[in-house]
Amino acid sequence: MSEATTDAKIRLDRLNVHFGANHAVKEVTMAMASNSVTAIIGPSGCGKSTVLRSINRMHDLTPGARVNGSVLLDGEDIYRKECDPVTMRRRVGMVFQKPNPFPAMSIYDNVIAGYRLNGRGRRSEMDALVEQCLQRVSLWDEVKERLHVNAMQLSGGQQQRLCIARTIAVMPEVILMDEPCSALDPISTLKVEELIDELKEKYTIVIVTHNMQQAARVSDTTAFFYLGELIEMGDTKKIFTNPEKRQTEDYITGRFG
Amino acid sequence: MISYRLRRKLLNLLMTLGMLTATLLVLTPLGLIFFHILKMGFSSINLDFFTQIPKPPGEAGGGMANGIVGSGLLIATASLIGLPLGIFGAVYLSEYGSSRFSSLIRFSADVLSGIPSIITGMVVYGLLVVPMKGFSALAGALALALIMLPIVLRTTEEQLKMVPMTLREASLALGVPLWRTTLKVTLKSALKGIITGVLLAVARVAGETAPLLFTALGNMFWSHKLNEPIAALPLQIFNFAISPYDDWHRLAWGGALVLVTLMFTLSLLARWFGRTR
Ligand SMILES: Nc1ncnc2c1ncn2[C@@H]1O[C@H](COP(=O)(O)OP(=O)(O)OP(=O)(O)O)[C@@H](O)[C@H]1O
Numbered sequence: 114m115s116e117a118t119t120d121a122k123i124r125l126d127r128l129n130v131h132f133g134a135n136h137a138v139k140e141v142t143m144a145m146a147s148n149s150v151t152a153i154i155g156p157s158g159c160g161k162s163t164v165l166r167s168i169n170r171m172h173d174l175t176p177g178a179r180v181n182g183s184v185l186l187d188g189e190d191i192y193r194k195e196c197d198p199v200t201m202r203r204r205v206g207m208v209f210q211k212p213n214p215f216p217a218m219s220i221y222d223n224v225i226a227g228y229r230l231n232g233r234g235r236r237s238e239m240d241a242l243v244e245q246c247l248q249r250v251s252l253w254d255e256v257k258e259r260l261h262v263n264a265m266q267l268s269g270g271q272q273q274r275l276c277i278a279r280t281i282a283v284m285p286e287v288i289l290m291d292e293p294c295s296a297l298d299p300i301s302t303l304k305v306e307e308l309i310d311e312l313k314e315k316y317t318i319v320i321v322t323h324n325m326q327q328a329a330r331v332s333d334t335t336a337f338f339y340l341g342e343l344i345e346m347g348d349t350k351k352i353f354t355n356p357e358k359r360q361t362e363d364y365i366t367g368r369f370g
Numbered sequence: 371m372i373s374y375r376l377r378r379k380l381l382n383l384l385m386t387l388g389m390l391t392a393t394l395l396v397l398t399p400l401g402l403i404f405f406h407i408l409k410m411g412f413s414s415i416n417l418d419f420f421t422q423i424p425k426p427p428g429e430a431g432g433g434m435a436n437g438i439v440g441s442g443l444l445i446a447t448a449s450l451i452g453l454p455l456g457i458f459g460a461v462y463l464s465e466y467g468s469s470r471f472s473s474l475i476r477f478s479a480d481v482l483s484g485i486p487s488i489i490t491g492m493v494v495y496g497l498l499v500v501p502m503k504g505f506s507a508l509a510g511a512l513a514l515a516l517i518m519l520p521i522v523l524r525t526t527e528e529q530l531k532m533v534p535m536t537l538r539e540a541s542l543a544l545g546v547p548l549w550r551t552t553l554k555v556t557l558k559s560a561l562k563g564i565i566t567g568v569l570l571a572v573a574r575v576a577g578e579t580a581p582l583l584f585t586a587l588g589n590m591f592w593s594h595k596l597n598e599p600i601a602a603l604p605l606q607i608f609n610f611a612i613s614p615y616d617d618w619h620r621l622a623w624g625g626a627l628v629l630v631t632l633m634f635t636l637s638l639l640a641r642w643f644g645r646t647r
C-alpha cells in the first residue's frame with residue numbers, strides 16, 4: 114500500500130462511514146497526490162461513492178450518516194469544527210454520475226451557476242469565463258450559437274460536459290467524479306477522458322469508475338475497494354499488471370464471485 | 371368463433387355506454403349547480419353590484435362591493451399570515467428538520483386540516499375576539515389562515531420532496547450555502563407546484579363561511595380596518611339568503627355567482643400551473 118507522501122493533496126486517515134447500522138466504509142487510509150488522477154474501483158456497493166462523497170462532506174445532508182476519522186485537504190481536516198463546508202466545497206468540486214444541470218437555467222447560466230447562485234460575478238467577466246470553460250470541455254463549438262437556450266435541450270453527453278464546465282468555472286483545486294461516464298456513449302466518454310487528462314495539469318482528480326479500461330487509461334493511481342475496505346492501492350500500471358492481492362487480481366480479470 | 375366476436379363487441383359497447391353514463395352522472399350536479407346559479411344570479415350582476423353596498427331591506431338595487439372588498443382583504447391578510455408560515459414550515463420539514471420532530475409537525479398539520487372550520491372559528495373567537503372585546507377582520511383572517519396553513523404546508527412539502535436530491539447536491543458541491551440552495555434551487559424548482567397549492571388553499575378559504583361567523587362577523591357598510599367587523603362575500607350570501615327580502619335574495623344569488631366564478635378561475639389557474647411543470 115502506498116505511503117502517504119508529503120505532497121499529498123488529500124489524505125484520508127482511518128475514515129469510517131456508517132449509515133445507521135450499516136458500516137459502509139471501514140478504516141480507510143489513503144492519500145492522493147497533487148495533480149494526479151486517482152481511480153477508485155470495486156464491485157457495486159463496496160463504498161466507492163461513499164468514500165468520494167466524504168471528501169467534500171456530501172454526507173452532511175444525509176440523515177443517519179456518520180463520518181469518523183479525518184479527511185485532510187492540504188493537511189487540514191475538513192471535518193474539524195472550524196472548517197466551513199461551504200468554503201471547502203469551493204475548493205473541492207464534484208461531478209455526479211447522472212448529468213444534473215440546473216433545469217431552470219440556460220446553458221450560459223449553468224456554466225456560471227456557482228457565481229449566480231452565490232450572487233457574485235460581474236456580467237462582463239462572465240462572458241469570457243463561459244467561453245473559456247466551455248472551450249475546455251470542448252462544448253463551445255457545439256453550443257456557442259445557443260448559449261441561452263435551456264440546458265435540458267442538450268444530449269446526455271453534452272449535459273455531462275456542461276456539468277464539468279460548471280465545476281471548473283468556480284476554479285476548485287480538487288475534482289471528484291462519481292462514474293462521470295456511466296450515462297454516456299463511447300464518443301462522449303472518450304471526450305471526457307481526454308478532458309480528465311488535460312485537467313490533471315491544474316487539478317487533483319479522484320474518479321470512481323466501473324470501467325477497468327477507463328481506470329487504466331486515465332488514472333495514475335488506482336485504489337481497489339471491497340466490502341467497504343481499501344484492499345490495495347498503487348500505481349495504476351502495477352495494479353492492472355501485477356497486483357499484490359488475490360482479490361484485486363480476481364476483480365480486474367473479471368473472475369470475481 | 372363469430373358468436374364470440376359478437377359477444378365481445380357487444381360487451382365492449384355496453385361497458386363504454388355504462389362508463390359514459392357514470393361520467394355524465396358525475397358531471398350533472400356540477401352542471402346543475404353552475405347553471406342554476408348562473409340563471410338566478412345573472413340578472414343581479416351589473417355595475418352597481420361591484421360598486422355599491424347593500425341597500426336597506428325594501429329598497430331595490432345596491433350591491434355587494436363591501437363584501438367583495440372585505441373578502442379580498444380577509445384573504446390577503448390570511449395569506450400574509452398563513453403562506454409564510456406554511457411555506458417556511460414546509461422548507462423546515464423537508465430541508466432541515468430532524469425526523470421525529472418533523473413527523474410530529476406533519477401529524478399536527480393533518481389533524482389541523484381535519485378540524486371542522488366552524489371549530490376553528492370558535493377557537494379564534496376565544497383566542498382573539500374575547501380578549502380584543504369585539505369581532506374583527508383580523509380574527510376572521512386568522513381563522514382563515516389556520517385553515518390555509520396545513521394545506522399550504524403539506525402541498526409545499528410534497529413539492530419540495532419531489533425536487534431531486536442531485537439538484538441540491540449539484541448546488542452544494544459548487545460551494546453554495548444550504549440556505550441559498552434552498553432558496554434559489556430547491557424552492558425555485560418547486561415553485562409551480564407551490565403556487566398550485568397556494569391557489570387551491572386560497573380557493574378553499576374564499577368560500578368559507580362558518581369560521582367567519584364568530585370572527586369577522588360581517589358588516590353592512592364599508593370597513594377597511596382590521597380591528598373592526600368586516601363584510602365578506604360568503605357571509606353576505608348566507609345572511610341575505612336566509613333573510614325574508616326578495617331584493618336581498620337577488621343579491622345573494624349574484625354573490626353566489628361571483629364566488630363560484632372566482633373558485634372556478636382559481637381552480638383553472640391552479641390546474642394550469644400544475645400542468646406546465
Ligand atoms: N444515503 C444512504 N443511506 C443509507 N445507506 C447508504 C446510502 N448511501 C450508500 N449507502 C450504503 O453504503 C454502502 C456503499 O454504498 P456506495 O454507494 O458507496 O457504493 P458504491 O461502491 O458507490 O456502489 P455502486 O458502484 O453501485 O455505485 C451500500 O451498502 C449502501 O447501501
Ligand SMILES: [Mg+2]
Binds near residue numbers: 161162163291
Ligand atoms: Mg456509487
